[in-house]
Amino acid sequence: MIEEEKKSDAKKMLWPTLAMMAFSTVWGFGNVVNGYVYFDGTKVVFSWVLMFLLYFVPYALMVGELGATFKNANGGVSSWVNATMGAKWAYYAGWTYWACHVVYISSKGTGGLRAMAWGIFGNTKWYDGLPTAWTQLATLVVFLFFCWVTSKGIPVLKSLATIAGSSMFIMSILFIIMMFAAPAINPHAGYYSINFNWKSLMPTFNLKYLTSLSILVFAVGGCEKISPYVNKVKDPSKNFPKAMMALAIMVMISAILGTFAMALMFDPKVVNNNLNEYISNGAYMAFQRLGEYYHVGGLFMYIYSWCNVIGQFSTLVISIDAPLRMLLGSKEAKNFIPKKLLKVNKHGAYINGIWMVVILSGGLIAAQALLPDAQAVMAQLVKLNSTTMPMRYLWVFAAYIALRKQQIKFDTSYQMTKNQGLAYTAGIWCFIVTAACCIFGIYSPDPFTLFLNIITPIILIALGLILPAIKKREDGSNPLID
Template sequence: MAETQNNSKKMMWTTLAMMAFSTVWGFGNVVNGYVYFDGTKVIFSWIIMFLLYFVPYALMVGELGATFKNSEGGVSSWVNATLGAKWAYYAGWTYWACHIVYISSKGTGGLRALSWGIFGNTDWYDKLPTATTQFATLVIFLFFCWVASRGIPVLKTLATIAGTSMFVMSILFIIMMFAAPAINPHATYYSINFNWKNFIPNFNIKYLTSLSILVFAVGGCEKISPYVNKVKDPSKNFPKAMMALAIMVMVSAILGTFAMAMMFNPKVVNNNLNEYISNGAYMAFDQLGKYYHVGGLFMYIYSWCNIIGQFSTLVLSIDAPLRMLLGSKEAKDFIPKKLLKLNKNGAYINGIWMIVILSGGLIAAQALLPDAQSVMAQLVKLNSTTMPLRYLWVFAAYIALRKQQEKFETSYQMTKNQFLAYLAGCWCFLVTAACCILGIYSPDPLTLILNIVTPIILVALGLILPAIKKHQEGKLN
C-alpha cells in the first residue's frame, strides 16, 4: 500500500521528457546549426548526432543518476564515487572553468539583445569600435559580479521565467513559420529544394571544425539526473522519457531548419557569416513579424526575454558553478584557504575576484578583434570548444561505474551487456574530445590564439591550486 501511495506521488515519464527538453534545447541551437552547416545540409548532421551521440549520452546520464540517486553534487559526486576525491576536484574545476568563457559571452549577448530590444537593430552597435563595445561589456560584467557578491536570490526566478518564455518562443516560431504561407501567401519565401545533395554536408575542414557546435547544442542533460528516481518505475520509464526527449529535439531541429530555410538563403548566410551568427535569431523573429503584419513585435518580445535571460544567467553563472566548486567536500583538500572565504552575504568573495580577473581578461583580449560581430562569433566558437569538456567527466564516470558495478546498486541500467556499455562510454568520450580539439582551429589567427590559450590557462590554474594548497600545508607542518 505504501509503495502504491509513494508511486502515485512520482512524476510521469512525459513530464520528465518535457523538463529535459526545455533544459537542453533552445532556438539559438537551430540558428547556429543552420548558419554553420550551410542551411538544410545540417539535417543529416543533426540526425547522426542524435542517434549516435545524444541517445547513448542521455541513457548513461540516466544510469548514473539512478545509481547515485542521493548525490546532490551531480557530475562531481559521480566522479567522487567512481574515481575518487582528486578526480572529483578536477571534474568540479572543469565545470567551473568552462563557465569563464560562458560568463564573457553573456555580457556580450545581453548588450546585443538590449540593442535589438531598444532600437530594433544593431547597426549603430556594430559600427562602434571594438574597444568601446568591450569596455561596455566589462562594465556590465563588473556590475553583475557586484550583484553576485550581494547574494540576491530573485535572479533564479527571473532566469526560470526568461528560460521558459524563450523555450515557448522557439516552439511558437516553428509553428507560426509553417502557418505563415497560408496567412500571407504573397510574401517572399524561399522554396526548399528536396534534392538529396541539399541534405548531405560537404565533409571538409569547415565541417569538421564546426562539429563542436552540435555537441554543445545537445549537451547538458546531466542537469536532470536528480529526477531519475522521481519517475514512476524508472527502469522502464526513464529510457522512454529520454527517447521522447531525443525525438522532440530531433523534430524541433529539423522543423526549425526548414522554417529557417523558408526565410534565409544559405548563400547569403555564408557570405555574411558573422552577421547571422550574431543576429540570426533576431532577424528570424523580425521577418516572422513582417509575415504577420505586426512589424517588429515578435523580435521585441524575443529580445526582452533574451535580455532578462542573458543578464540573470550571467549572475547565476558567476555564483552557482563557484558554489559547486568551493562548497564541495573536495574544496578544503585541494583549494587554497583564501579562495574559500565567504563575505557577510554568504558569497565566495575571493572566488568572484578570480572570475573578475579571468573573464575580465578574456573580455579585454577580445578588444583586439575587428568588430562586435566578430567578438560574438568568436565567443560562440570558443564556448562550443570549452563547454563540452565538462561532458567528458560524465563518460569517464560511466566507464568507471561499469568497471566496478558490483559495488553499486541501481534501479536502471542502459544495457546489461558490459561490452556495449564500455563501447558507448568510450565512443561518446572520444567524439566529445575530438570535436573540442577540432573546434579549436580557426582561419583567423587571433581567434585561433584565444582558442588555444584560454583552455591552457584554465587547465594550468586547475593544476596549480592543489600545488599551492600542498605548499601551504607543508609550511603549517
C-alpha cells in the same frame, strides 16, 4: 507497506513530464540558428540526425544510469566522479565544470547587450558601428556590475531566469509553428523554396565541417542537469528510457523543422557571405521577418529580445554563482584549494572566488577588444564556447566507464544496458567524439581567434593544476598522494 509504496508512486512524476523538463533544459532556438548558419542551411539535417542517434541518445541514457545509481548525490558530475574515481579526480571534474563557465560568462554580457540593442533600436547598426574597445568596455562594466550583484547575494535575477528560460522555450516552439503557418496566411511574402534532394541535405565533409561539429555537441549537451529526477519517475528502469527517447525525438523534430523554417526565410549563400552577422543576429532577424509575414512589424522580435535580455543577464549571475559554489562548496575543495579562495562574505558568497572570475573572464573580455567589431566578438565567443563547454561532458563518460568497471559495488534502479561490452563501447565512443570535436573546434582561419581558442583552455587547465600545489605548500601535505 504496499499502501505506502502506492502513495510514494502516486507522488512520482510521469515520464512525459520528465521529457518536457529535459527538453526545456537542453534545447533552445539559438541551437537551430547556429546549426543552420555553420552547416550551410539544410545540409545540417543529416548531421543533426547522426548526432542524435549516435551521440545524444546514448549520452542521455548514460546520464540516467549515473543518476539512478547515485540518487542521493547532490554534487552532480563531481559526486559521480568522486564515487567512481576518487576525490582527486572529483576535484578536477569540478574544476573543469567551473573553468568552462569562464568563457560562457563572457558571452552572457555580450549577448545581453546585443539583445538590449535589438530591444531598444530594433536593430544593431548603431551598436555594431561602435569601436570594439567601446563595446567591450560596456560589456566589462555590465560584467563587473553582475559580479557585484552576485557578491551581495541578491536573488531576484535567479528567479527571473526560470521565467525567461520558459518564455524563450515557448518562443522557440511558436516560431516553428508560426513559420510553417505563414505561407498560408501571407502567401505572397516571398519565401525561399526548399529542395528535399540528396544534395541539399548531405553535408560537404571538409575542414570547415569537422571544425564546426563542436557546435552540435555543445547544442545537445547538458542533460546531466536532469539526473536528480531519475528516481522521481514512476518505475525508472522502464520509464526513464522512454523519457530520454521522447526527449531525443522532440529535440530532433525541433532541430529539423526549425532548420526547414529557417530555410524558408534565409538563403544559405547570403548567410555564408555574412557569417558573423547571422551568427550574432540570426535569431533576431528570424523573429523580425516572422513579424513582417504576420503584418505586426517587429512585435515578435521585441518580445524575443527582451526575454533574451532577462535570460542573458540572469544566466550571467547564475553562471558566476552556481559553478563557483559547486567547486568551492564541495568536500574536495578543502583538500585541493587554498583557504583564501574558500573565504565567504556575510552574504554567503565566495568573495575571493568571484575575484578569480573577475580576473579570468574580465581578461577575456578585455582581450577581445582587439577584434575588428562587435559581431566578430559574438562569433568568436560562440566558437570558443563550443570548444570549451563540451569538455565538462568528458567527465560524464569517464564516470560512466568507471561505474561499469565497478558495477558490482553499486545498486541501481536503472541500467542503459546489461551488456558490459556495449556499455563500455558507448562510454568510450561518446568520450572520443566529444574530445575530437573539442580539439577540431579549436581551429580557426583567423589567427587571433585561433590563439584565443588555444590559450584559453591552456590557462584554465594550468590554473586547475596549480591550485592543489599551492594548497600543498600551504599545509605541508600533498592531497594528490593521500
